[in-house]
Amino acid sequence: MPVPEVADSFSGSVTKITLGAAKAGGGTRTSTITVGGSRNVVYGGAPDNAGERPVIAMDVLDICPDDWPDALVEPYKDVLGNPVAWAKKCVNEFGADLICIKFDGIHPDKGDKDAEQAVKVTQDVLKAVGVPLVLWGSGNADKDNQVMPKVSQAAKGENCLVGTVTQDNYKALTAIALADGHCLITHAPLDINIAKQINILVSDMGFPLEKIVTFQATGALGYGMEYAYSIQERQRLAALGGDKMMAMPVICDVGYEAWRAKEAKLVDAPAGWGTVQDRGPMWEATTAICLLQAGANIIRMRHPTAVAAVKNFIQQIWQ
Amino acid sequence: MILIGERINGMFTDVKQAIADKNKKVIQDLAQRQTQAGATYLDVNVGTAAADQEGTIQWLVETLLNSAPLNKKTDEEILYKYMEMAEKAGPKANLIALAMDKNGVPQDTDTRVAIAAEILQKALERGFETQRLFIDPIVLPVKVPNAQTQPAIILAAMDQIRLLADPPPHMTVGLSNLSQGAAERSLINRVFLAMAMSHGLDSAIADVFDENLMNAVATCDMLMNRQIYSDSFLKVYATANKK
Structure with missing residues (x-):
């Protein structure tokens, strides 16, 4: 059967956004990353309209995680609790395009670290690696409002991607990200109407639309992935239809979500499930690859085997 | 929704007067304000404002220059x-x-x-x-x-x-x-x-x-699922869809 030629053309496109600032741009990054720019659905139409290839941001935590399964601890066992060595390992050994510092440690329930510690981690990682950074808060609104503005200031001029801001808590971080020249992640709880609203709210504060990346929340394989998938798909179609409030590139948090899945980490599983060493990375890679097909631009990931599989996939598709 | 601004029409007295006075500013101001209000195109119409239809439409279009006819x-x-x-x-x-x-x-x-x-x-x-x-x-x-x-x-x-x-x-x-x-x-x-x-x-x-009209357009587009709903859907309609 002949493959039909898909020749739809659209009036809009996904915004192109560059992360990281090299010396010429007032920062210290040795590389920058550009995502977005698609003028068609994923894999639809001419290669010229495909936009920039998606990238992987590897997670580095500001504290030593105490709840990671063994299969995930294994590749990092010599660097957990040492964000500098951890970030270097991700960049030098695993080929991370970006490093995402996840400030779990500032959360009141997970260590309640202060801003001083978070600022130090940020500065140390900035010195240790040359890739652009994603700076991601703990999810506790009060603590994030105390700490993340200081983290933002510590990385001023580096054009990091900071977040996340929500409909109920966006003012403090939006203002400081604007002042410090960063890009911003707007966060909605798997709700496309709120996703649009939060973009309107931050743009009302004068934050430029072309410096926003959206996070729709992520569901892993078996845990609501189809919701994230369909929302991202709808976001892409809105962007192509010319809706400027939905035209931003998309970030997904696959690493955290995939490794929360019982199937990814269950040790004494039925024989047919395969070994736990393989299962987790496969769960993570499968989730990532599915969401790439819905139009994700930046994927947060954890296990190096999964990262390698997804990089290989991207390499083959975006030749 | 593709809106065509109707105001540059010699049937309106201010436009008629501007044509008589060769007052470019009035025409350009109407063009700019209609574009800001959400018009994709501008209707340019001499109407009954002048006997010299040809000369007047030329003057109007030249005054507007970058409008798509x-x-x-x-x-x-x-x-x-x-x-x-x-x-x-x-x-x-x-x-x-x-x-x-x-x-x-x-x-x-x-x-x-x-x-x-x-x-x-x-x-x-x-x-x-x-x-x-x-x-x-x-x-x-x-x-x-x-x-x-x-x-x-x-x-x-x-x-x-x-x-x-x-x-x-x-x-x-x-x-x-x-x-x-x-x-x-x-x-x-x-x-x-x-x-x-x-x-x-x-x-x-x-x-x-006509603000009520524009709000009706925004609401129709939203109800027909051509615009994603957000609480600020009225406010963003014109800006979100500027080409």
């Missing part, structure tokens, strides 16, 4: 000429075609559809993409004797016209004409606009300064 003509001989002009003006130039002929404005559904079919047929023969055509089924003032049957007839015509070609042509109306001389003009305009949008209307020559 939508050329409105009815006579079938002239249709070819205008298609040619639209082709010359580049791939973004579209054409408004009125569903009327030498016998005037049709009073029924079938004649409107037949004229639209003829226009589409001629466009297809000449390789003029149907998506560059804006078919105007012609709205008459509802207050004119016996014209109250027309709105329903126009909606029925639009249902059929959009099935005539794939992709279908755009459909537009000169909306304000509907309420000419009537009370509650703004209300009449926006209610009919909402009705027509549900029958495939995707453009209108309208008063883009």
Whole structure:
């Protein structure tokens, strides 16, 4: 059967956004990353309209995680609790395009670290690696409002991607990200109407639309992935239809979500499930690859085997 | 929704005066304000403002310079000429075609559809993409004797016209004409606009300064799932969709 030629053309496109600032741009990054720019659905139409290839941001935590399964601890066992060595390992050994510092440690329930510690981690990682950074808060609104503005200031001029801001808590971080020249992640709880609203709210504060990346929340394989998938798909179609409030590139948090899945980490599983060493990375890679097909631009990931599989996939598709 | 700003028309006294005084500022100001209010195109119409129609339209277009002309003509001989002009003006130039002929404005559904079919047929023969055509089924003032049957007839015509070609042509109306001389003009305009949008209307020559009308457009687009709902959907409509 002949493959039909898909020749739809659209009036809009996904915004192109560059992360990281090299010396010429007032920062210290040795590389920058550009995502977005698609003028068609994923894999639809001419290669010229495909936009920039998606990238992987590897997670580095500001504290030593105490709840990671063994299969995930294994590749990092010599660097957990040492964000500098951890970030270097991700960049030098695993080929991370970006490093995402996840400030779990500032959360009141997970260590309640202060801003001083978070600022130090940020500065140390900035010195240790040359890739652009994603700076991601703990999810506790009060603590994030105390700490993340200081983290933002510590990385001023580096054009990091900071977040996340929500409909109920966006003012403090939006203002400081604007002042410090960063890009911003707007966060909605798997709700496309709120996703649009939060973009309107931050743009009302004068934050430029072309410096926003959206996070729709992520569901892993078996845990609501189809919701994230369909929302991202709808976001892409809105962007192509010319809706400027939905035209931003998309970030997904696959690493955290995939490794929360019982199937990814269950040790004494039925024989047919395969070994736990393989299962987790496969769960993570499968989730990532599915969401790439819905139009994700930046994927947060954890296990190096999964990262390698997804990089290989991207390499083959975006030749 | 593709909105065409109606205000640069010699029927309005301020425009008529500006034409008489050769006052460019008034025209340019109207152009700018209508664009900001959400107009994609501007209707430029001498109306009854000057005896020298040709010279005046030239002056108006020169005054506006970067406006994209939508050329409105009815006579079938002239249709070819205008298609040619639209082709010359580049791939973004579209054409408004009125569903009327030498016998005037049709009073029924079938004649409107037949004229639209003829226009589409001629466009297809000449390789003029149907998506560059804006078919105007012609709205008459509802207050004119016996014209109250027309709105329903126009909606029925639009249902059929959009099935005539794939992709279908755009459909537009000169909306304000509907309420000419009537009370509650703004209300009449926006209610009919909402009705027509549900029958495939995707453009209108309208008063883009009418905030209630613009809110009705935004709400229709949202209800028809062409715009993603957000709590600020009214506020962002014009800005979110600027090309």
